Amino acid sequence: xxxxxxxxxxxxxxxxxxxxxxxxxxxxxxxxxxxxxxxxxxxxxxxxxxxxxxxxxxxxxxxxxxxxxxxxxxxxxxxxxxxxxxxxxxxxxxxxxxxxxxxxxxxxxxxxxxxxxxxxxxxxxxxxxxxxxxxxxxxxxxxxxxxxxxxxxxxxxxxxxxxxxxxxxxxxxxxxxxxxxxxxxxxxxxxxxxxxxxxxxxxxxxxxxxxxxxxxxxxxxxxxxxxxxxxxxxxxxxxxxxxxxxxxxxxxxxxxxxxxxxxxxxxxxxxxxxxxxxxxxxxxxxxxxxxxxxxxxxxxxxxxxxxxxxxxxxxxxxxxxxxxx
Amino acid sequence: xxxxxxxxxxxxxxxxxxxxxxxxxxxxxxxxxxxxxxxxxxxxxxxxxxxxxxxxxxxxxxxxxxxxxxxxxxxxxxxxxxxxxxxxxxxxxxxxxxxxxxxxxxxxxxxxxxxxxxxxxxxxxxxxxxxxxxxxxxxxxxxxxxxxxxxxxxxxxxxxxxxxxxxxxxxxxxxxxxxxxxxxxxxxxxxxxxxxxxxxxxxxxxxxxxxxxxxxxxxxxxxxxxxxxxxxxxxxxxxxxxxxxxxxxxxxxxxxxxxxxxxxxxxxxxxxxxxxxxxxxxxxxxxxxxxxxxxxxxxxxxxxxxxxxxxxxxxxx
Numbered sequence: 001x002x003x004x005x006x007x008x009x010x011x012x013x014x015x016x017x018x019x020x021x022x023x024x025x026x027x028x029x030x031x032x033x034x035x036x037x038x039x040x041x042x043x044x045x046x047x048x049x050x051x052x053x054x055x056x057x058x059x060x061x062x063x064x065x066x067x068x069x070x071x072x073x074x075x076x077x078x079x080x081x082x083x084x085x086x087x088x089x090x091x092x093x094x095x096x097x098x099x100x101x102x103x104x105x106x107x108x109x110x111x112x113x114x115x116x117x118x119x120x121x122x123x124x125x126x127x128x129x130x131x132x133x134x135x136x137x138x139x140x141x142x143x144x145x146x147x148x149x150x151x152x153x154x155x156x157x158x159x160x161x162x163x164x165x166x167x168x169x170x171x172x173x174x175x176x177x178x179x180x181x182x183x184x185x186x187x188x189x190x191x192x193x194x195x196x197x198x199x200x201x202x203x204x205x206x207x208x209x210x211x212x213x214x215x216x217x218x219x220x221x222x223x224x225x226x227x228x229x230x231x232x233x234x235x236x237x238x239x240x241x242x243x244x245x246x247x248x249x250x251x252x253x254x255x256x257x258x259x260x261x262x263x264x265x266x267x268x269x270x271x272x273x274x275x276x277x278x279x280x281x282x283x284x285x286x287x288x289x290x291x292x293x294x295x296x297x298x299x300x301x302x303x304x305x306x307x308x309x310x311x312x313x314x315x316x317x318x319x320x321x322x323x324x325x
Numbered sequence: 326x327x328x329x330x331x332x333x334x335x336x337x338x339x340x341x342x343x344x345x346x347x348x349x350x351x352x353x354x355x356x357x358x359x360x361x362x363x364x365x366x367x368x369x370x371x372x373x374x375x376x377x378x379x380x381x382x383x384x385x386x387x388x389x390x391x392x393x394x395x396x397x398x399x400x401x402x403x404x405x406x407x408x409x410x411x412x413x414x415x416x417x418x419x420x421x422x423x424x425x426x427x428x429x430x431x432x433x434x435x436x437x438x439x440x441x442x443x444x445x446x447x448x449x450x451x452x453x454x455x456x457x458x459x460x461x462x463x464x465x466x467x468x469x470x471x472x473x474x475x476x477x478x479x480x481x482x483x484x485x486x487x488x489x490x491x492x493x494x495x496x497x498x499x500x501x502x503x504x505x506x507x508x509x510x511x512x513x514x515x516x517x518x519x520x521x522x523x524x525x526x527x528x529x530x531x532x533x534x535x536x537x538x539x540x541x542x543x544x545x546x547x548x549x550x551x552x553x554x555x556x557x558x559x560x561x562x563x564x565x566x567x568x569x570x571x572x573x574x575x576x577x578x579x580x581x582x583x584x585x586x587x588x589x590x591x592x593x594x595x596x597x598x599x600x601x602x603x604x605x606x607x608x609x610x611x612x613x614x615x616x617x618x619x620x621x622x623x624x625x626x627x628x629x630x631x632x633x634x635x636x637x638x639x640x641x642x
Binding site for chain 2: 085086087088089090092093115116117118120123142143144145146148149150151152153154155176178179187
């Protein structure tokens with residue numbers, strides 16, 4: 001069986017909203033959702049205008065979608081949900097991506113904190129925060145990261161997805177493997193999907209191996225391991241790309257991959273189960289990136305980022321037929 | 326404590342490194358071998374961009390420390406690849422003998438944009454008495470920033486005592502500017518971690534040595550046991566104006582403990598201070614205490630952070 005996701009169109013691109021806050025000037029990246037009674041809150045990452053050196057910072061915000069018509073935006077966050085870190089901190093220059101999880105009345109957020117480096121553009125570690133006001137703002141657990149670099153994961157720990165199953169916290173993420181140079185000498189990063197577990201959300205134990213094999217060779221980059229439990233099995237929808245020439249080339253840019261597991265640790269990759277291709281034209285004509293899958297009122301929905309990994313915003317796809325696998 | 330200064334025993338300007346690391350001999354740290362003492366130190370050279378890069382070397386002394394027997398051919402550990410935590414320098418290197426090998430705990434340096442650097446602690450292992458080291462893992466650190474230790478995790482000093490590993494190290498607490506336009510300067514403090522295997526460490530984000538200065542940086546702890554107590558030497562300085570102002574420059578600090586956990590600072594008992602003149606008259610820093618043939622010795626750097634080499638003192642009371 002193949003998952004038959006049908007694209008429904010663009011949901012949100014901040015550039016098309018003249019009243020957007022300045023910190024939400026551009027981009028809507030890496031969406032993920034919390035479902036409330038009457039609306040679906042979509043968290044994403046966005047950017048103000050770049051500085052004089054053309055460098056961006058990234059903030060997390062949200063839009064609330066009418067639960068019964070996801071194209072109807074009923075609310076936009078007026079402030080970033082997280083502050084940037086102080087001078088020298090791991091999250092001084094950005095909070096991207098973010099993953100949220102509701103547990104009782106609290107909402108937990110794991111996010112990638114960005115620092116700027118000299119020889120490579122950035123390094124990333126994961127920070128954690130909690131919201132006590134329904135996800136409008138979050139307080140960081142502390143000034144430092146909850147998951148940083150380790151002997152086998154030397155840099156760039158990012159693209160987190162936080163889940164809780166069977167009284168255990170699971171954090172799927174991507175870890176930098178190496179930096180490679182393109183023809184212009186610009187460093188590009190290769191990263192692979194990894195996993196850590198925790199009983200308290202603070203101390204994490206890495207399983208310390210790649211979750212899936214690479215289909216495109218050693219230089220395949222993998223991100224966004226979004227996990228959902230359906231029909232007694234764990235399903236992971238992620239995105240992957242070639243190592244170089246992926247930014248605008250649809251043949252080499254992000255596509256959606258799929259893997260399944262019975263225990264969250266051992267995964268079987270089978271990309272043939274999903275066949276979403278970029279559109280002929282428009283906001284998602286170059287890539288389909290950073291998916292998140294959720295159940296809503298009996299339907300299976302996917303939000304994903306389009307061209308420029310969400311520079312053009314994020315959109316919706318809906319599963320047609322049964323979720324069979 | 327009372328120390329007798331033996332004097333400067335190594336001056337890097339008298340030697341040539343194979344790869345041009347001819348400046349500085351920082352953070353000397355000794356292991357005692359059969360018939361000689363191997364002292365690891367970090368030498369520097371300037372890169373094409375004019376910035377210093379620091380890499381560990383060693384020099385061998387006879388046991389009376391009055392004769393250099395030989396030097397390493399060049400660096401004993403390679404710097405990290407692009408984007409790795411130790412890409413732009415390794416300083417200091419702490420070594421312990423363990424499991425018939427030499428384990429080297431490194432402070433890896435990588436450069437940042439808004440601040441000068443970040444640091445994390447790595448592990449490298451040598452099977453040839455420290456002539457060459459191989460890094461543990463795939464290029465990453467064993468101890469990096471954590472929830473309450475947000476940056477600048479470095480200066481490891483490890484001891485294997487009573488069947489487990491103990492580490493004293495530093496982490497950064499703040500980057501501060503002297504004036505609004507000035508470059509940020511770092512504050513770091515001494516902390517403690519514990520491990521059963523020397524690789525996975527437990528730590529709690531607490532500093533363990535009370536500060537003596539208002540905005541004090543504490544660095545390079547070294548711990549030894551003598552006369553029923555644990556003793557720690559370290560160096561401390563002001564956060565600003567510490568390079569040229571003698572009063573704000575590095576001095577040695579001292580603390581003692583019964584259990585390695587609770588420390589009592591008392592610099593007045595250190596028993597050693599800057600000289601009235603000469604190579605260690607403005608600054609003393611980067612101490613390392615070791616035992617050799619029943620004696621207790623202290624290696625340290627003097628003025629200008631070790632630009633002119635390192636010296637030795639012996640505990641006499």
